[in-house]
Amino acid sequence: MSRVESPRRFSDSQGHPWVAVDVVIYTLGRGRLECLLVQVKEGPFAGKWAFPGGLVGAEESLDQAAEREVYERTGVKNSYLEQLYTFGKPERDPATRVVSVSYLALVAHREVSLNPASKYADIGWFPANRLPRLAYDHDQVGRLALRRIRSKLQYTNIVYSLLPSEFTLGELQEVYETILHRSLDRRNFRKKILALGLLKRLPKKRRGTHRPASLYAFMKRRQMIIEMV
Amino acid sequence: MSRVESPRRFSDSQGHPWVAVDVVIYTLGRGRLECLLVQVKEGPFAGKWAFPGGLVGAEESLDQAAEREVYERTGVKNSYLEQLYTFGKPERDPATRVVSVSYLALVAHREVSLNPASKYADIGWFPANRLPRLAYDHDQVGRLALRRIRSKLQYTNIVYSLLPSEFTLGELQEVYETILHRSLDRRNFRKKILALGLLKRLPKKRRGTHRPASLYAFMKRRQMIIEMV
DNA sequence: CCAAAAGTGTTGGTCTTACACCCATGC
DNA sequence: GCATGGGTGTAAGACCAACACTTTTGG
Numbered sequence: 001m002s003r004v005e006s007p008r009r010f011s012d013s014q015g016h017p018w019v020a021v022d023v024v025i026y027t028l029g030r031g032r033l034e035c036l037l038v039q040v041k042e043g044p045f046a047g048k049w050a051f052p053g054g055l056v057g058a059e060e061s062l063d064q065a066a067e068r069e070v071y072e073r074t075g076v077k078n079s080y081l082e083q084l085y086t087f088g089k090p091e092r093d094p095a096t097r098v099v100s101v102s103y104l105a106l107v108a109h110r111e112v113s114l115n116p117a118s119k120y121a122d123i124g125w126f127p128a129n130r131l132p133r134l135a136y137d138h139d140q141v142g143r144l145a146l147r148r149i150r151s152k153l154q155y156t157n158i159v160y161s162l163l164p165s166e167f168t169l170g171e172l173q174e175v176y177e178t179i180l181h182r183s184l185d186r187r188n189f190r191k192k193i194l195a196l197g198l199l200k201r202l203p204k205k206r207r208g209t210h211r212p213a214s215l216y217a218f219m220k221r222r223q224m225i226i227e228m229v
Numbered sequence: 230m231s232r233v234e235s236p237r238r239f240s241d242s243q244g245h246p247w248v249a250v251d252v253v254i255y256t257l258g259r260g261r262l263e264c265l266l267v268q269v270k271e272g273p274f275a276g277k278w279a280f281p282g283g284l285v286g287a288e289e290s291l292d293q294a295a296e297r298e299v300y301e302r303t304g305v306k307n308s309y310l311e312q313l314y315t316f317g318k319p320e321r322d323p324a325t326r327v328v329s330v331s332y333l334a335l336v337a338h339r340e341v342s343l344n345p346a347s348k349y350a351d352i353g354w355f356p357a358n359r360l361p362r363l364a365y366d367h368d369q370v371g372r373l374a375l376r377r378i379r380s381k382l383q384y385t386n387i388v389y390s391l392l393p394s395e396f397t398l399g400e401l402q403e404v405y406e407t408i409l410h411r412s413l414d415r416r417n418f419r420k421k422i423l424a425l426g427l428l429k430r431l432p433k434k435r436r437g438t439h440r441p442a443s444l445y446a447f448m449k450r451r452q453m454i455i456e457m458v
Numbered sequence: 459c460c461a462a463a464a465g466t467g468t469t470g471g472t473c474t475t476a477c478a479c480c481c482a483t484g485c
Numbered sequence: 486g487c488a489t490g491g492g493t494g495t496a497a498g499a500c501c502a503a504c505a506c507t508t509t510t511g512g
Contacts, residue, residue, distance in 0.1 A: 015287065016246065016247050017245065017248050017287075018246060019243050019245060019246050019248060019317070019328050023491085032328040056246065056317065056328070058319075058326070059319055060319065061317055061318045061319060062315060062316075062317035062318075062328070070393050081315065085313065086290035086291060086312065086315040086330050087291075087477085088248070088285065088290055089290045089291075089329070090287075090289065090290060091286055097287070098508085099285070099291070099328070099330075101315050101328075103319070117503080168491085169490075169491085169492095170490070185475075185476075185477085186490095186491090187476095187477085187478095187492085187493070187494080188475065188476080188491090189431065190493085191474095191475080191493095192474090194467080207483085207484095208483090208484090208490085209484060209489075209490085210482075210483055210488085210489045210490045210491075211481065211482040211483045211484095211490060211491050211492085212482075212483070212485065212491080213490080213491055213492090214492090294511075315489070371469085397464085398464085398465095399463070399464075413462090414502075414503075414504085415465090416465085416466070416467085416503095416504085417501075417502065417503085419465085420501095421501090434509085436511095437463085437510085437511090438462075438463085438510080438511060438512085439461080439462050439463045439464075439510055439511065440462080440463055440464050440465085440509035440510045440511090441464085441509075441510070442463075442464060442465090443464085443465090
């Protein structure tokens with residue numbers, strides 16, 4: 001059996017591809033799941049919207065670069081962060097060869113203060129399930145992120161990062177319904193979510209306009225970066 | 230709220246990190262799940278075993294680079310291939326900054342002819358669940374790959390790439406038991422695997438030393454690269 | 459006729475879904 | 486007292502795990 005040896009590599013003549021992270025930052029706002037988009041300023045995609053991202057620093061891990069990107073755009077530290085997938089087709093950015101590691105981040109809306117930064121023309125929140133056509137291959141990234149958050153919702157505590165530390169089961173259910181984009185049976189939801197054993201019931205009630213509701217909290221508020229490894 | 234701007238990037242003074250792929254290549258041999266390791270020749274990990282890998286070519290996608298690596302080491306084309314995770318800690322390779330995209334590949338044992346290539350000191354198959362300590366962060370990569378293949382086994386047709394085109398249910402069950410490393414109930418296995426609807430029963434029998442068994446085939450032999458996107 | 463693998467069904471338990479009524483409060 | 490959301494239980498069906506005997510062949 002004959003086999004070829006490796007073709008030309010970046011290591012010699014060409015220089016290396018650039019390595020970037022792109023982050024899909026979700027939050028809950030206006031009763032919807034929203035994600036943060038920035039408007040590209042230069043290059044072939046100028047004017048198009050995209051997920052915020054940037055090159056990975058020389059001394060940074062990928063996770064740190066993603067964390068930094070979240071911080072620079074939203075001011076939020078310690079957001080939930082999870083690696084999604086790495087995109088590396090040579091033609092995905094016509095200007096330069098960029099390999100991009102995509103991340104999913106979740107931030108609490110009340111902690112956010114947006115920072116457009118000079119490198120973007122604009123910045124803003126868009127409904128996650130009705131995004132415009134995006135620059136690069138970011139349409140794919142968006143679909144992947146949405147699938148990931150919806151499936152993780154089923155068996156993890158990731159929503160802790162979208163909620164205040166205390167909440168009622170009704171509020172929690174609203175969050176699930178918003179993200180999954182369908183309504184759930186209240187009795188079954190409560191049974192299932194309590195069976196997961198991620199919540200603790202607090203000895204307090206929230207008094208509102210109607211019958212007071214028990215407050216709950218997540219037992220663990222961590223798992224900033226999901227260790228898939 | 231105050232926020233810092235980006236630290237030093239690779240884009241300026243430093244040059245970029247190198248981008249590599251590392252591939253966990255599994256096969257079935259000697260009744261076990263085995264994976265291919267190569268012995269590192271140079272650098273701080275010289276003498277250690279690692280998963281085969283290499284830099285991504287200037288005109289290559291990441292998938293293509295992984296495919297090429299599989300081909301160069303084993304001579305197998307069109308193997309099953311799936312991206313796992315991307316590792317990018319600055320210190321993961323003490324010699325240079327390398328961002329590595331890890332892949333999982335499955336090859337049929339009978340199609341393999343190993344090619345050590347000059348860049349490695351040695352090459353060989355090792356039992357997947359008893360690997361030696363590996364170079365770089367490849368211990369992590371190996372654990373991740375093993376978890377991934379085991380879980381994918383449950384709901385996909387990925388084993389088609391480890392089997393000949395026709396096989397008996399007994400042979401199929403053996404493959405599952407080998408990979409999962411536990412024994413399964415024959416009756417339940419048959420019910421479940423047939424219920425998945427991935428197999429078709431052929432109008433043939435395999436005659437062996439005992440009662441002839443029906444032959445089966447996968448309805449679809451593709452999904453070379455799993456589109457998670 | 460014996461050894462070895464192929465082939466097949468049923469039962470009990472668990473999990474999931476669908477569904478309806480009473481309760482506590484504010485206004 | 487009524488509107489609003491909070492709180493709870495049960496029954497039917499789907500799914501899963503455990504389990505034993507008969508069949509077909511080669512030697």
